[in-house]
Amino acid sequence: MTQVATQILLVEDDPAISKLIVQFLKGDGAEVIASSNPERARQILSERTDFDLVIVDFLLGEVTAVALMDELRIILRDVPVVIISGGNPMTDLETTQAIADLSGAVAFLQKPFRKAELLDAVATSLK
Amino acid sequence: MTLAPVDKTTVAAAILMERLIRGAYPARHSSAIQPLQWSILRYLARAPEDQRQLRRIAPFLNLTAAPVARALKTLGQRGLATQRINDTDSRIRTITLTPSGVEALREDPIICVAARIEALPLTERDRFIKSIRSIALGPMPEPERVDDAGGDPDTSR
Numbered sequence: 001m002t003q004v005a006t007q008i009l010l011v012e013d014d015p016a017i018s019k020l021i022v023q024f025l026k027g028d029g030a031e032v033i034a035s036s037n038p039e040r041a042r043q044i045l046s047e048r049t050d051f052d053l054v055i056v057d058f059l060l061g062e063v064t065a066v067a068l069m070d071e072l073r074i075i076l077r078d079v080p081v082v083i084i085s086g087g088n089p090m091t092d093l094e095t096t097q098a099i100a101d102l103s104g105a106v107a108f109l110q111k112p113f114r115k116a117e118l119l120d121a122v123a124t125s126l127k
Numbered sequence: 128m129t130l131a132p133v134d135k136t137t138v139a140a141a142i143l144m145e146r147l148i149r150g151a152y153p154a155r156h157s158s159a160i161q162p163l164q165w166s167i168l169r170y171l172a173r174a175p176e177d178q179r180q181l182r183r184i185a186p187f188l189n190l191t192a193a194p195v196a197r198a199l200k201t202l203g204q205r206g207l208a209t210q211r212i213n214d215t216d217s218r219i220r221t222i223t224l225t226p227s228g229v230e231a232l233r234e235d236p237i238i239c240v241a242a243r244i245e246a247l248p249l250t251e252r253d254r255f256i257k258s259i260r261s262i263a264l265g266p267m268p269e270p271e272r273v274d275d276a277g278g279d280p281d282t283s284r
Contacts, residue, residue: 064264092189094166095263102260110178110187117177 006030006126007050011041011068012057012084017111021055024115025122037061038068045075053125058085058096069103080125086111147243151236160207160231163188163198168232171208171224179222207231 008030012018015036022032033051035041038060054072056065065083072081083100085108087093097108107121153159160168170184185195199222202208207228213219224232247255 066260066264087186087189091263093187094170094189097187099260099263102256110174110183114177117175120175 006052006122008032008122009041009044009051009054010034011036011038011055011060011065013037013060014057017057021118024118027115028119028122030122038063038065041068042071045071049076051076051079053122054079054081055122056081056083058083058100059088059090064090064099066099066103069100069105073104080106082107082109082121082125084109084111084113147240151239153236160205161198163190163194164202164207165235165237167195167198167202168207168224168228169235169237171222171228172232176221176223180219181222184222202228 006029008025010018010021010025010032012021012034013036018034018036022034025032033044035044041056054076056068056072058065060068069081069083072079081104083096083103083105085093085096085100087096091099093110097110100108106125109117109121113121152162166188167184170187171179174183181192181196181199184199185192188195199208199210203210205227206225208222209225210220210222213221244252244255
């Protein structure tokens, strides 16, 4: 029997990091749809909602992922969301993690992270 | 930072926020666990093993390494956390909560505040959570840059 690959939506505005994360996740057998901004993510979500997990960078350009997180909770309901962040000029990481928790994230991953840390967070979130 | 004039009710709300948090922490005896030490204990309880290092904790708290190292030393002296040298890289020390550290976290003062929020009726609690989130994301003075950011260069941006 063929095992169905985990479907992951990634929202990350840094192309280099996005590429790396996609590489890590695909190497682990997942199928990843990458989006570089919330608008593109919304467009993808209007076309398909069969995701098992969403990974979102907290700061996407000039905006935080908070509004997108609120929308994800409505559109994808129980699909786990992992927030990743390396800190930003607006909030420190402790605050960012608290905001991620308030917004319904199941896991928070501090950048920089290793492949194993990302895969651990994904595996834990999918349990 | 220049502050714009504010309404006295919003000042009163800010005072209540401050009183609520300040009141949760016990008197500042030298033997009491200090707020920074509580933050570190919470971090250690939550972070995966790979991230329980000084170079990860300091930027998480937006602090330089020195105050975090001092706090870790104190936590170690009180038997609340231990440091173990990494098997493959002797420069890295992995920090772990001891059973006493885990026990101490059951008495974390922030739990009292969380319990008061949890006691709110559901709609009021949801409104409060949205409001506090907006306040946290509102305009604030820029935090000082961390001067000891470390870690893998690959996913750091």
